[in-house]
Amino acid sequence: MKQLKSMMLLLIASLAFTATKAQDSKTDTFKVWGNCGMCKKTIEKAAKTEGVEKAEWNRETKVFTLVYNPAVMSNEKIQKAISAAGYDTEKFIGDDKAYEKLPGCCHYERKKKQENN
Numbered sequence: 647m648k649q650l651k652s653m654m655l656l657l658i659a660s661l662a663f664t665a666t667k668a669q670d671s672k673t674d675t676f677k678v679w680g681n682c683g684m685c686k687k688t689i690e691k692a693a694k695t696e697g698v699e700k701a702e703w704n705r706e707t708k709v710f711t712l713v714y715n716p717a718v719m720s721n722e723k724i725q726k727a728i729s730a731a732g733y734d735t736e737k738f739i740g741d742d743k744a745y746e747k748l749p750g751c752c753h754y755e756r757k758k759k760q761e762n763n
């Protein structure tokens with residue numbers, strides 16, 4: 647009887663595990679251009695929208711780590727939100743007006759600065 651009980655517990659535990667696995671979130675990484683700690687705040691704030699569990703930008707590597715629910719949010723939408731805040735991402739060029747409004751320390755070197763000049 648005791649054995650049956652532990653078997654049941656094990657079954658329930660594995661079922662619960664499968665259930666959480668089914669609605670697994672997705673982890674993506676992409677590059678976001680930026681400078682300092684302020685950039686980090688702005689970038690992460692812009693990315694934290696619906697369906698986003700984790701938004702973290704690494705100042706040194708410029709790599710942005712995104713954990714989100716793909717059923718609600720998409721990588722592209724997040725990158726768009728970041729670019730709207732004035733930051734260049736792998737897919738989008740940051741909004742120029744938003745970029746100009748950034749504090750001086752945040753005027754990072756633009757992704758395509760040297761092109762078409």
Ligand SMILES: [Cu+2]
Pocket residue numbers: 680681682683684685686751752753
């Ligand atoms: Cu900055």
